[in-house]
Amino acid sequence: MVAAATHSMCEAANTMVQGNASEEKLIASAKGVAASTAALLVACRVKADPGSKAMQDCRSVFRIIIMMVMMMMIIIIIIIIIIIIIIIIIIIMIIM
Numbered sequence: 183m184v185a186a187a188t189h190s191m192c193e194a195a196n197t198m199v200q201g202n203a204s205e206e207k208l209i210a211s212a213k214g215v216a217a218s219t220a221a222l223l224v225a226c227r228v229k230a231d232p233g234s235k236a237m238q239d240c241r242s243v244f245r246i247i248i249m250m251v252m253m254m255m256i257i258i259i260i261i262i263i264i265i266i267i268i269i270i271i272i273i274i275m276i277i278m
Contacts, residue, residue, distance in 0.1 A: 183218040183221065183222070184215065184218045184219055184222055184247075186218075187211065187214040187215040187217075187218040187219075188215055190211045190214060191208065191211040191214070191254070193211075194208040194210075194211040195208055195254070198261075199274055204231070205258050205261070205262055208254075208258055209255060209258060212251045212254050212255055212258075213251075215247065215251055216247070216248060216251045219243075219244055219247045220244070222240075222244075222263050223244045224239055226240035227240075227261045229252075233261070
């Protein structure tokens with residue numbers, strides 16, 4: 183489930199960079215990665231001993247994935263801002 187969501191997010195990012203998709207699809211797929219990772223953590227909690235190394239590893243991986251998803255969303259926002267700035271510059275150049 184996590185792998186499929188991650189694959190979907192990578193495809194959405196690639197499609198967006200090529201200009202064939204909107205940022206909403208990438209944001210939705212990033213949220214899908216976070217949700218499927220959370221589901222995996224819940225499954226780990228059910229099966230693993232709370233104090234075990236496996237459970238600590240699951241928590242660490244969960245934190246890393248959530249941070250990566252957050253960074254991806256920040257990158258999307260930065261890309262959108264850059265696109266808006268480019269559009270504004272083009273409009274100013276056309277007006278002048």
